[in-house]
Amino acid sequence: xxxxxxxxxxxxxxxxxxxxxxxxxxxxxxxxxxxxxxxxxxxxxxxxxxxxxxxxxxxxxxxxxxxxxxxxxxxxxxxxxxxxxxxxxxxxxxxxxxxxxxxxxxxxxxxxxxxxxxxxxxxxxxxxxxxxxxxxxxxxxxxxxxxxxxxxxxxxxxxxxxxxxxxxxxxxxxxxxxxxxxxxxxxxxxx
Amino acid sequence: xxxxxxxxxxxxxxxxxxxxxxxxxxxxxxxxxxxxxxxxxxxxxxxxxxxxxxxxxxxxxxxxxxxxxxxxxxxxxxxxxxxxxxxxxxxxxxxxxxxxxxxxxxxxxxxxxxxxxxxxxxxxxxxxxxxxxxxxxxxxxxxxxxxxxxxxxxxxxxxxxxxxxxxxxxxxxxxxxxxxxxxxxxxxxxx
DNA sequence: TCGACTGTGAGTCAAGTTGTCTCATAGACT
DNA sequence: AGTCTATGAGACAACTTGACTCACAGTCGA
Numbered sequence: 033x034x035x036x037x038x039x040x041x042x043x044x045x046x047x048x049x050x051x052x053x054x055x056x057x058x059x060x061x062x063x064x065x066x067x068x069x070x071x072x073x074x075x076x077x078x079x080x081x082x083x084x085x086x087x088x089x090x091x092x093x094x095x096x097x098x099x100x101x102x103x104x105x106x107x108x109x110x111x112x113x114x115x116x117x118x119x120x121x122x123x124x125x126x127x128x129x130x131x132x133x134x135x136x137x138x139x140x141x142x143x144x145x146x147x148x149x150x151x152x153x154x155x156x157x158x159x160x161x162x163x164x165x166x167x168x169x170x171x172x173x174x175x176x177x178x179x180x181x182x183x184x185x186x187x188x189x190x191x192x193x194x195x196x197x198x199x200x201x202x203x204x205x206x207x208x209x210x211x212x213x214x215x216x217x218x219x220x221x222x223x
Numbered sequence: 224x225x226x227x228x229x230x231x232x233x234x235x236x237x238x239x240x241x242x243x244x245x246x247x248x249x250x251x252x253x254x255x256x257x258x259x260x261x262x263x264x265x266x267x268x269x270x271x272x273x274x275x276x277x278x279x280x281x282x283x284x285x286x287x288x289x290x291x292x293x294x295x296x297x298x299x300x301x302x303x304x305x306x307x308x309x310x311x312x313x314x315x316x317x318x319x320x321x322x323x324x325x326x327x328x329x330x331x332x333x334x335x336x337x338x339x340x341x342x343x344x345x346x347x348x349x350x351x352x353x354x355x356x357x358x359x360x361x362x363x364x365x366x367x368x369x370x371x372x373x374x375x376x377x378x379x380x381x382x383x384x385x386x387x388x389x390x391x392x393x394x395x396x397x398x399x400x401x402x403x404x405x406x407x408x409x410x411x412x413x414x
Numbered sequence: 415t416c417g418a419c420t421g422t423g424a425g426t427c428a429a430g431t432t433g434t435c436t437c438a439t440a441g442a443c444t
Numbered sequence: 445a446g447t448c449t450a451t452g453a454g455a456c457a458a459c460t461t462g463a464c465t466c467a468c469a470g471t472c473g474a
Binding site: 059060061062099128131132134135136137138139140141142143152154155159174178180182183184186187189190191192193194195197198199200201202206210211213214 | 250251252253316319322323325326327328329332333334342344345346350355369370373374375377378380381382383384385386388389390391393398401402404405406
């Protein structure tokens with residue numbers, strides 16, 4: 033009866049998503065086709081069509097399965113926490129698969145509404161968490177922000193993202209410090 | 224005799240590049256195929272194969288034809304010039320086609336060496352010009368940079384790029400000021 | 415103006431891909 | 445044990461891809 037609750041259905045979905053993710057990471061989004069996903073997942077081609085009739089929707093959903101543990105649960109002092117989280121972000125962006133997801137999202141969002149929705153979700157979570165942390169830091173008197181917390185979030189993440197995806201240069205500690213200093217005036221000593 | 228100097232050859236090349244650029248901008252890189260380019264350019268399919276046997280090379284070359292007038296010829300005071308140039312960059316990134324080129328470059332570079340080479344070229348020009356301008360500003364005592372000029376370039380461009388491609392939020396003047404302030408201590412008053 | 419050269423468009427072709435449909439099977443609930 | 449239903453295998457037409465051929469016309473030297 034219940035189509036969605038059938039274990040077989042669930043198993044197939046998982047296998048398809050896993051295969052799509054692997055193909056995306058290893059060979060890029062162009063490699064994510066119904067045929068290749070089916071082959072990699074070891075299931076019938078028709079089954080992939082049954083689950084996701086369109087590849088772009090599958091691709092968008094496959095990317096959504098990548099976990100996003102960043103900027104969660106801030107701790108005081110915010111400056112130290114921020115440095116640690118931005119370092120973690122930089123390390124993540126050094127990984128090929130994370131870069132693949134981020135850039136595919138940014139690009140696909142321009143033409144595919146499903147992809148754009150994922151992008152918005154992704155960016156929203158990052159901005160919101162970071163902005164909340166900065167707001168609480170400002171409330172506690174730890175920092176005097178030069179702009180809104182939303183803008184500050186982009187000032188912190190932007191340089192690291194640009195370094196990783198466009199310049200492809202390593203992100204070191206000084207670079208992260210400079211990004212943090214750009215947000216406003218911190219009350220504690222800079223180091 | 225001379226194949227390359229034949230006006231017919233040149234005309235076809237231009238038509239192909241123009242069609243490829245249009246398709247990329249309007250429908251994304253997936254739409255840039257030999258068949259569609261030929262149709263849009265109003266030429267034979269075989270001709271496209273003769274000029275560019277592989278689509279990815281055509282795509283990479285098509286993107287290289289987009290002009291890059293940014294950060295050229297800095298003028299004193301550098302801060303004002305920088306504000307104007309970053310504003311121009313932000314306006315450019317609001318255009319769909321520029322975003323298309325930038326994100327396609329960032330993404331394609333992960334799997335396609337030809338694309339990666341274009342990315343490096345693109346990023347290199349931006350960084351170099353900006354770094355030179357900042358160095359001369361530092362030499363003139365207009366600014367005391369917090370990091371290397373290369374890093375400062377990423378600190379200036381990164382937030383704007385991130386805002387436009389990932390967050391998709393408007394870039395206002397305050398945002399640009401904050402980005403400029405992040406580079407170091409400016410001797411002239413902030414506004 | 416003529417003639418040789420060569421890039422081009424149209425067309426053909428085999429090989430592969432795409433999306434859809436059918437059917438027997440086996441796994442899942444009652 | 446019996447009923448349902450997601451699945452794999454396969455067949456299928458429509459389309460795409462890359463390679464090739466050939467008549468033609470734009471280009472350039474004489």
